[in-house]
Amino acid sequence: MLSEQSAATVRATLPAVGASLAEITERFYDGLFAAHPELLRDLFNRGNQAAGTQRQALAGSIAAFATHLLEHPDERPDVMLGRIAHKHASLGVTPEQYKVVHQHLFAAIAEVLGDAVTPEVAAAWDEVYWLMANALIAIEKRLYAASGQTGWRQWRVVGRIEETADVATFQLSPADDGPVPDFRPGQYVSVRVELPDGARQIRQYSLSAAPGSPVRQIAVKRVHGGDTPDGEVSGHLHARVREGDTLELSAPYGDLILDATDAPLLLASAGIGVTPMIAMLEQLARTGHRAPVTVVHADRSPATHALRSDHEGFAAKLPDAAVHFWYEQDAPESAHMGLVDLSAVPVASGTRVYLCGPLPFMRAVRTQLIEKGVRPADIHYEVFGPDLWLAQD
Template identity: 40%
Template sequence: MTALTADQIARVKATAPVLAEHGVTITQHFYKRMFIHHPELKNVFNQAHQQSASQPQALARAVYAYAANIDNLGALGSAVTHIAHKHASLNIRPEQYPIVGENLLAAISEVLGDAVDEPTLDAWRAAYAQLAEILIGAEKALYAQAAWSGFRPFVVFRREQESDEITSFYLKPSDGGPVCHFEPGQYVSVKRFVKEIGVDQPRQYTLSDAPNGQWLRISVKRERVQDMPPGYVSNLMHDGVEVGGIVEVSAPMGEFTLHRSKTTPVVLISGGVGITPMVSMLASLAAQNSTRRISFIHACRNGRTHAFGRWLDAIVAKHPNVSRTVFYEKTHADDRLGTDFDFAGRLDFARIADKTLLPDADYYLCGPVPFMRAQQDALMAAGVSKARVRAEIYGSGEIA
């Protein structure tokens, strides 16, 4: 890898404040420009996130972080790993990086105009080439380990409604081949053609069962059609994929995984559909008859949106080392305290300290961004080391 010169590093770092101010404008222009010149890439990028501007915002944060840490790339290690797994799940290829680089540099120049000179643009070209080389290398390693390349057809052999919003799809390779191993907490990309926008769209869904060698299971939350942007793929899955249907699936990826070799307590904390990786983790621990103390803590709106409740109760009944705590934010008349849920209101660690603040515990968090921020802040305030907290956020947001 060709190292940047001291002058190039200084120029890129000096642009960080400008990117903090104008980053979203640049990235919005970048995506618009790239899709005009390369419309085929609409099949790769989440167009709903383009409509909501969440993807340009996420990219702006990433570009700013890269500029601010250009002289200390080690600080970006976890972010690089996260991005590489996302890219590998979407089948991003090395030949697509020059397209992104060309349009990103052009967007910087066109938005900032005379505020950025040619030597600074040259520094950014070198910086982008360096980042591309890092990501391509990381993704090459992931592809080499992947169970298959690209997207593979799977047949839905079972479909099960888990709540008013979440439906599980059980998948087997349509060619009759073996089902791959994966680590609890990993996800796959599922690709569907969206007629409303005329392109294929990939979406990433966590594998919601323990690795079993027989099937893969994803549990999809229906995003309401009145939402803006609508849940294109989730609604297609709910309304258009029945038993016998075929879906295109990528190989499992993701770094948010269970440390299965440990013997310390495990605290699994989820909100809404963030329960899916926790189900996979708990199912895996139960399948190996783990004796680790496991605390499963879940928050959702009410019993109608509570997925996997009966399954969790059965696990708790069979495994004395597992406890459950369920919060319903807004209960219905038919929700039974002590049976369906344990506490009314939002998740509050102060009410369950005996089940959350466990010595040497590892904490796994997953859910919407506001939920994740609240839980991480609460754990930090309670004195939990950040090194013991692992988090996965759905969508393109970030905790901090």
């Protein structure tokens, strides 16, 4: 994929570029938002920008893509690209925006690395950028075409359920009374809201009911962001959105999807990461999945375990399901106290795994499962927010 000349230059400069990526991405976002403040106001997550997590994710993805081009020149990292493309599609990213990103990213590279950015170095990294960008543009084009939806669609709130003190379920029906499009269990939608300062901020929420329902259902955890804007959308939804209000939703996207399979499954979640697992469990119950299903969940306490009755109820409808809950406090006799420990949990050969929750939780569970013989290729995950898995490898 990468030309021989560019590959040699990228290999020689990757250590220097990699060591400076944090500063490069910081300069990039500063320049981008100075020139295009509407992108921070209406597209990028202001909370992630304030916390610096989006910069970490961008740096990690660039380094991972460049490294993959060098180590696997005949392959494309489709899993990583697919996850990014689904997120971009849910935000409505356009091909023209990649040109804007290119302009400000390469200005930041030149500013940070100075004279080290020779014409040959610039050309090599330009090739890396457009290999990644054009791959994403192509995937996103296919996703847009498959979704059958252009832009945002109005949905009416037809029900609101207080699941816990900080989690509310919103049941939604198309405001135009049109059909409810299909989706895959595990996918999410973007929700766009207008905040008091006029910003139109976007967040992603997993669909927490299986396909086929006449309504869409999302469970939103209120994030207490402290001094940063983090949590401004979840706070707005909790404080202001009631039955009869309308919300703008994207088409469903996301690559953590439950495929039709006869294989044993393990669905592991923590906190609000339970939401895609509920849709998966409901779908498995509807289709009569007969292979073993192992349900694993970790939470602070039973009182904070959102959708717990659905979690238990759908699992109970399966012919061969085992449920294992871990709580840090107030664990009942039927659950475990402390952090997830799978040492005594049987895992059938050939099990496919789906993970969703905080990154430390998913890393710990993945490590335990690999030690128990699960193939890494059979472990799939979803990160809420910027994907920092690559950034921390």
